Every structure is written in C-alpha cells, then in structure tokens.
C-alpha cells in the first residue's frame with residue numbers, strides 16, 4: 001500500500017469536535033485508513049500548528065467564467081447576463097474553456113476546494129482539466145432553449161444527456177455527471193418532458209438554477225398557476241439525487257416540497273448579494289430538514305471561487321435574512337462547506353472518517369488573524385481565508401504542498417489565461 005501520513009495537526013471530526021491526531025491515508029484506494037497516534041507511512045505531510053479539515057466542496061459554479069472576472073459588475077442578473085455575459089460567452093472557444101477551467105481549478109485547489117459541481121458548455125475541455133488537476137467533480141452541459149429554433153434547442157438538450165452518459169465515471173471515477181437544464185424559465189417544458197425521463201432512467205441526477213430572482217418566479221406563477229418548485233416536481237425534476245442552485249425566493253410550501261423530496265439546495269450567498277437577487281431563507285430551510293450546500297456560482301458574480309469566503313458570507317447573510325444573530329451559526333456554515341455540499345453532489349467525501357475518501361485541506365493556523373485559537377470551527381466560518389490553506393489532498397493524492405500546486409503549472413496557466421481573456425474580449429468588442 002502506498003501510504004501518506006498527515007502528521008502533527010489537529011483534526012476536525014464529523015461531529016465538529018477537534019482532536020490532536022495524525023491521519024493515515026491509503027493512496028492506492030484514495031481513502032482514510034486511520035485517525036490516531038503512533039502511525040507510520042511511506043510519506044509524510046507536515047501539519048503541525050495546522051487544522052486538518054475535510055476538503056471544501058463548491059456545490060455550484062461555472063468555473064471557466066473566471067475569464068470574465070471583473071468584466072461586468074454592478075448589474076442585476078438578467079441585465080448582466082443579457083447585456084454582458086452571454087454576448088461574451090458566445091465568443092468563447094473550447095480552448096478558452098480549457099484554460100479558464102485550469103485557472104479556476106488552480107484557484108480552487110489553492111483555497112482547499114477538493115470537489116465542485118459545474119454547469120457550462122464545451123464540457124469535455126473541463127473534463128480534461130479536472131483529470132489533470134486531480135479534484136473530484138460533478139459536471140454537466142448547461143441547456144438553454146429559449147431564443148433557439150427547435151433543431152438547435154433539441155441539439156442542446158441532447159448534448160446535455162449525451163455528455164452525462166458518456167463521461168460519468170471519467171478520471172478514474174473522480175468525475176460524475178448530471179443533466180443540467182439552465183433554469184425553469186430558460187428551457188421549454190416540452191424538452192424537459194422529453195429528456196428528464198431519459199436522464200432518470202439512466203440514474204443521472206438533475207441540476208438547475210431555481211427561484212434565484214423574482215423574475216424567474218413570476219412568469220411560472222402567471223403562466224402555469226403554480227410555484228416554480230411545483231412546476232419542477234410536475235416535470236420530474238425534484239428527486240433526492242437532484243440539487244438546485246440558489247433557492248432564494250422559496251415559500252413555506254416549496255421548502256416543505258424540497259424537504260419531502262430530499263432535493264438539496266446549493267446556497268450562493270456572494271452571488272445573491274452581488275446581483276441583489278435576494279436573501280435565501282437558509283435557517284428556515286435547514287430547520288425544515290432541507291440539505292444545504294454552498295457554492296460560489298461563477299467568478300464573474302462573486303468574484304472568487306473560495307468556499308471559505310462563501311462560508312463567511314453565508315453566516316452574515318443568514319443572520320440578516322433571519323433577523324437573528326443566532327441563525328446560520330459557525331457549525332452549520334462548516335457543515336454546508338463540507339458534508340452539505342458533498343452530500344448534495346453525491347460525493348462520499350466531506351467528513352474525516354476511517355474508510356471515507358481522503359479529500360482534505362490543511363489550514364495553517366500560525367497567522368495573526370487566526371490567533372488566539374479559542375474555537376477552530378469559528379475560525380473556519382469567520383476568520384480563515386483561502387490563502388491560509390497550506391496543503392490540499394484529493395483521493396489520497398497531494399494536489400498542493402506548502403502552497404505549491406503539484407498537478408497544474410501555476411505560472412504558465414496564469415500567463416495563458418491573461419492572454420486568452422484579452423483575446424476573448426477583443427473578439428467581443430470587434
């Protein structure tokens with residue numbers, strides 16, 4: 001057995017307690033063998049003065065959008081997409097998506113993210129980048145049928161199912177897939193009725209934006225006389241393996257629907273604040289039994305891909321939304337960043353436990369802003385930032401050691417991404 005010992009650190013356990021222990025990893029199976037002391041292994045990774053946590057899981061993103069970071073800000077969702085983002089994305093080539101994905105993966109690995117879900121296009125290029133980077137991912141082709149003729153619309157929906165069928169299990173099983181209609185208002189119901197049963201029959205989960213803004217809720221209520229999540233359920237899109245992004249404007253009835261169906265919600269607080277989409281009732285959903293994960297959404301609406309930042313935002317916004325300083329407490333934040341997102345995406349990671357995948361982040365605690373150390377769960381929720389992550393491990397492999405990413409060439413990717421983004425914008429303005 002090729003073995004790795006993460007030694008000398010404090011370890012965050014599934015019940016949110018912290019214990020001084022080493023973590024022994026079987027690098028062949030990619031799983032945690034033992035958490036304890038007096039353990040030995042072929043290789044060691046130093047974690048003294050550090051906290052070993054489950055790797056963070058970014059439950060909803062559009063990672064290649066890092067190329068549009070800072071390109072368009074300060075507009076609400078619909079105007080931002082229609083005036084700026086979609087015209088720019090229409091000029092993105094498969095190679096642009098490839099370099100954008102690598103840049104986003106670098107950023108995520110450097111902030112302790114070991115798994116993510118992504119909805120975009122030219123997705124085989126994202127598969128290639130994920131394979132090289134070494135993280136875990138649930139990927140899908142995002143479908144938009146509105147504004148397209150039937151032939152193009154049908155081809156887009158088919159591409160999402162075909163991608164999901166072909167790539168599930170890629171990268172030695174680190175990649176799984178989902179059928180991904182963009183939202184309930186950007187995909188025609190006839191396409192959902194045709195393809196959702198096919199995805200279901202193949203056991204493929206469904207992921208989409210839901211109830212993000214009032215502009216998405218009102219047309220469904222007006223046209224169909226039901227709430228959006230009733231509409232989703234009527235079209236077979238509210239099952240336990242499914243996960244929706246946002247869930248901002250949900251009423252009590254929809255919260256109960258989500259809880260009964262076991263459909264998870266990926267909360268994206270930074271995007272919801274930046275686009276002024278609204279405040280998701282996270283504490284109410286959690287109290288009703290809805291599984292909640294955390295996501296960054298695309299970097300153009302955030303403007304980063306760090307789950308530690310997202311956790312702090314979730315806590316702050318959750319308290320404001322509930323008008324209660326006790327809402328969305330630190331333990332819930334850390335649960336959402338790890339187990340919540342992992343379980344929503346169908347990953348077995350998210351906890352440090354014998355037999356579970358060795359997807360881990362090691363946080364350097366020897367920092368002025370992490371001193372003193374009364375409560376390390378509090379630090380993860382409120383004080384730690386992405387650059388505090390010292391090592392990142394996924395599937396038992398070291399992806400970053402002492403802040404050097406081992407699987408991707410940082411300098412060359414950053415240089416190529418800058419050039420690629422410049423060329424993309426010159427095509428957009430020509």
Ligand SMILES: CSC[C@H]1O[C@@H](n2cnc3c(O)ncnc32)[C@H](O)[C@@H]1O
Pocket residue numbers: 062077081085086089119120121141142143144182209212271297298301
């Ligand atoms: C068709 S691929 C996915 C599509 O989603 C767009 N997108 C980015 N952020 C958001 C958001 O907050 N709500 C809805 N859609 C979003 C992205 O630009 C891609 O085109």
Ligand SMILES: [Zn+2]
Pocket residue numbers: 060061062209245297298
């Ligand atoms: Zn999104």
